[in-house]
Amino acid sequence: MHVPDGFLDAPTSIATGAVAAVAVGVALQRARRELDDRTAPLAGLVAAFVFAAQMVNFPVGAGTSGHLMGGALAAVLVGPWTAVLCVSVVLAVQALVMADGGLTALGTNIVLIGVVTAGVGWAVFVVLRRVLPQRLSMIPISAAVAALLSVPAAAAVFTGLFAIGGQAPVDLADVLTAMLGWHVLIGIGEAAVTGLVVSAVVSTRPDLVYGARRLVAARTAALREEVAA
Amino acid sequence: MGAAHGHLFHFHAHSPLHRAPAHLKLLALLAFTLTVVATPRGLWWAYAGYALVLASVIALSRVPARYLAPRMLVETPFVVFALLMPVLGHGPFVEIAGLTLSEPGIEAGAALITKGTLGVLASLTFAATTTSTQIIDALARLRVPSLLVEIMSFMLRYLEVVLTEYGRMLIAMRSRGCEPRNPRHWPALARSLGALFIRCYERGERVHVAMLSRGYTGAQSGRMPS
Structure with a gap:
């Protein structure tokens, strides 16, 4: 669900556009450090993956469905800066090619779905990774909690933007309650799918999971004596 | 393509x-x-x-x-x-x-x-x-950073490949009695998505190696050849 044209007023849209431009600019610099000269092909393919993953729908009640945002998932899998780039490119393609999300709201959508979900998701993930036991099996759990919190965080930032430039005469407290309630539900779906996907990748190719790299590097080979019959 | x-x-x-x-x-x-x-x-x-x-x-x-x-x-x-x-x-x-x-x-x-x-x-x-x-050409002309344009051109070029691959995975799931929309079958869906991510990442690595073997140095126009 992307913000369309006319939902926020023009000054707010332009301001979020500027914020998004700065964030993407910084991400371009930092992503090179995450991926070096493989950035373009890898980020492009990961963006295509995020696009496909966003097609995963889950029912959130009242006959409506939410879809995966993928910010936290991408941040854990490929690193936060590459994730911001991938999600931003996905949003730009959706706005330009499929009219999903308004062109004037592209900055707003990049800030909400790209920067906030990937940023909050990565921050939560890093904190949990430090606190929880240093085992690979903890990575999907951290990723799930990160995804769970990243979605209501985006909803809260949206409500803040709505307070500044909203184009509807609705009580702000109502908006916040509705948005948070709704997005906690979406967040639960996001957390389940994110955790399961990360767990699937960790169990087959842990070396590909950016958030697990340090753990993989610290692993040592061990000889086991007994063999289970 | x-x-x-x-x-x-x-x-x-x-x-x-x-x-x-x-x-x-x-x-x-x-x-x-x-x-x-x-x-x-x-x-x-x-x-x-x-x-x-x-x-x-x-x-x-x-x-x-x-x-x-x-x-x-x-x-x-x-x-x-x-x-x-x-x-x-x-x-x-x-x-x-x-x-x-x-x-x-x-x-x-x-x-x-x-x-x-x-x-x-x-x-x-x-x-x-x-x-x-x-x-892609329009964005490059409008001075959108070339790395961003390149990422988008790779995404658009492989989007159909990735989406049809995902579609085949969903058909395979459904033919085994899994319904991807049903939260009870999410573990199966997530394994498919995990596999899709690994395939995307590895395809990206192969594309990069193919580009290196054709003389890619990391900097270029950002245009998609037509």
């Missing part, structure tokens, strides 16, 4: 709008949607004017209405939100057909639907008349 040809929402035709330079179309689209968004609600004659301009551009593009109409469903969630406005908005209230409705709510809802619909229709017209290659 088929993906360089057009994309899911492209409508093949030969019209002045199809031939117009893509970067100018993109700037026009941005100017149009910004103007629509900046127009204060209540100026209905201005919106009528925008609709007229848009209708004549669509007529010029020869994209049929029945092609655009089903693709406008993308704005449904916000139409629902806009329809709720009169119920959720605050006073003053008016009585219409036995319902107490908020007057500013009605006005805001109508403005939301009008602005949203104009934006979606304009974007769809742009998408229907512009190929992926032209969009």
Whole structure:
């Protein structure tokens, strides 16, 4: 669900556009450090993956469905800066090619779905990774909690933007309650799918999971004596 | 590669709008949607004017209405939100057909639907008349950072490959009795998505190696060869 044209007023849209431009600019610099000269092909393919993953729908009640945002998932899998780039490119393609999300709201959508979900998701993930036991099996759990919190965080930032430039005469407290309630539900779906996907990748190719790299590097080979019959 | 040809929402035709330079179309689209968004609600004659301009551009593009109409469903969630406005908005209230409705709510809802619909229709017209290659070229011409343009060109080029691969995975799941929409089968769906991620990542690595073997040094024009 992307913000369309006319939902926020023009000054707010332009301001979020500027914020998004700065964030993407910084991400371009930092992503090179995450991926070096493989950035373009890898980020492009990961963006295509995020696009496909966003097609995963889950029912959130009242006959409506939410879809995966993928910010936290991408941040854990490929690193936060590459994730911001991938999600931003996905949003730009959706706005330009499929009219999903308004062109004037592209900055707003990049800030909400790209920067906030990937940023909050990565921050939560890093904190949990430090606190929880240093085992690979903890990575999907951290990723799930990160995804769970990243979605209501985006909803809260949206409500803040709505307070500044909203184009509807609705009580702000109502908006916040509705948005948070709704997005906690979406967040639960996001957390389940994110955790399961990360767990699937960790169990087959842990070396590909950016958030697990340090753990993989610290692993040592061990000889086991007994063999289970 | 088929993906360089057009994309899911492209409508093949030969019209002045199809031939117009893509970067100018993109700037026009941005100017149009910004103007629509900046127009204060209540100026209905201005919106009528925008609709007229848009209708004549669509007529010029020869994209049929029945092609655009089903693709406008993308704005449904916000139409629902806009329809709720009169119920959720605050006073003053008016009585219409036995319902107490908020007057500013009605006005805001109508403005939301009008602005949203104009934006979606304009974007769809742009998408229907512009190929992926032209969009990439337009962004490069408009000085979008070349790395970003490159990422987008790789994404658009492989999007169809990845989506059809994902589609095959879903068919395989369904033929084994799994329903991807059912949360009970999410573990299976997640394993498929995990596999899809690994395949995407490895495909990216192979593409990079193929580029290196053709002399890629990390810096280039950012254009997608047509």
